Amino acid sequence: MAALILSACASLPSETSSPRHTLILISIDGWRADYQTRGLTPNLSYLAENGATGPMRPSFPSLTFPNHYTLVTGKRPDHHGIVGNTMRDPQRPGVTFRLSDREQVTDGFWWNDAEPFWVTAQAKGVKVATMFWPGSEAEIHGARPYKYATFEDHVPPATVVERGLAWFDVPEAERPQALTLYFSDVDHAGHDFGPDSPEVAASLQAVDEGIGHLIAGLKARRLWGKVNIVIIGDHGMTRHKPETFIKVADLLPPDSATVYGGQAAGFIPNPGREKQVEAALLKPHAHMQCWRKQDIPARFHYGTHRRVPPIVCLANPGSYIVAPSRDDWMPKPQGGSHGYDPYNPEMFTRLIVFGPDIRPGVTLKTFDNVDVYPLIMHLMHVKAQPSDGRLRDLAPALR
Structure with a gap:
């Protein structure tokens, strides 16, 4: 009987434009x-207790842009192409993708190796509005979301919610059938002050107030009970161990490689310097481990x-690999970071899913974040694109 129930949960409803x-x-x-x-987030706890929740493992590297694109494509970074927050592509010589470079962030070239759910859904007539989601400002496969917003940092969660809800304040035929919201300040507080700081506590409370604002706004619009809410993170956070920070300038001459530092650092040896760079990096280190790309452990799918x-090179939790170009800069010693081994529990994030299509009171086992994409496609009644995710891992949450 249990097998029959799971099979029924995992079957995709027929596609519909509404x-x-x-x-x-x-x-x-x-x-x-x-x-x-x-105990800081009563609104989130209400949704978790009356819906389904469980810990979620990020993809490698456990960074913001790679994992946000995984969540909406179901593909791991190695397959969707957003392999880091900073990266280069041999098809674009001399160009570097960085979070801070709006020209690159909004260029569909970087995103076209996968298809986010809003592109697929809108091809089936489902309107999707995105508020700040990484990638949503780019034209991907020739399409943009029905509605989208230019990213602004440090916008209070209640304001993000208010702007998103405003997209529902139109005639029903013009309303989006799917909406994404993005809150940034919990991550900022963790980086600046560490995961156990009062500042993180305050940012969690602000997010929870935003969720309360969402609940009230849906009720006021008579949409409560007609909405499936999926709440996720992209990664966790761990406190810095400044005594373990690694300065690449102590390992390599400055003219030997292009270096992207951080928790998972990339090295592109300059022509003729390959053996020198490999000799310096591909040996035991106290606070990091390095591999040729073809030798990265299989469990990272990268x-x-x-x-x-x-x-x-992957730093040990709490450590940080400082690139020579930033030799006069260090992460805040009292702060925190992510980007480490996704199997470290401090990198785990969480899923809460609540709504009319969700079974209440369900606690899920730890799962990989690639499974979120088939879940949201199932909830929208739109056939998913091929991905690395499996709906059956989250089937216990479904009615």
Whole structure:
């Protein structure tokens, strides 16, 4: 009988241009899985207790842009092409993709190796509005979301919610059937002050107030009970160990390689310097481990995409690999970071899913974040694109 129930849950409803229930997908950047146990978020706890929840493992590298694109494509970074927050592509010589470079962030070239759910859904007539979601400002496969907003940092969660809800304040035929929201400040507080700081606590409370604002706004619009809410993070957070920070300038001459530092650092040796760079990096280190891209451990599912640099080094949790170009800069000693081994529990984030299509009171086992994409496609009644995710891992959450 249990097998029959799971099979029924995992079957995709027939596609429709008008999903029975609206989908709201919310990202809390830097939302470590255990933050939910701190007693600071009653609105999130209400949704978790009356819906389904469980810890979620990010993809490697456990960074913001790679994981946000995984969540909406179901593909791991090695397959969707956003392999880091900073990266190069041999098809664009001399060009570097960085989070801070709006020209590159909004260029569909970087995103076209996969198809986010809003492109697929809108091809089936489902309107999707995106509020700040990474990638949503680019034209991907020739399409943009029905509605989208230019990213602004440090916008209070209640304001993000208010702007998103305003897209529903139009005649029904013009309303989006799916909405994404993105909250950034939990991540910022974790980076600046560490995961156990009062500042993180305050940012969690602000997010929870935003969720309360969402609930009230849906009720006022008579949409409560007609919406499936999916709340996720992109990665966790761990505190810095400044005594373990690694300065690449102490390992390599400055003219030997292009270096992208951080928690998972990339190295592109300059022509003729390959053996020197490999000799310096591919040996035991106290606070990091390095591999040629083809030798990266299989459990990371990483190393085949053309944008993955020839050598990748992964810092131990709390450590940081400082590139020579930033030799006069260090992460805040009292702060925190992510980007480490996704199997480290401090990198785990969380899923909460609530709504008319969700079974209440379900606790899920730890799962990989590639499974979120088939879940949201199922909830929208739109056939998913091929991906690395499996709906059956989250089937216990479904009615």
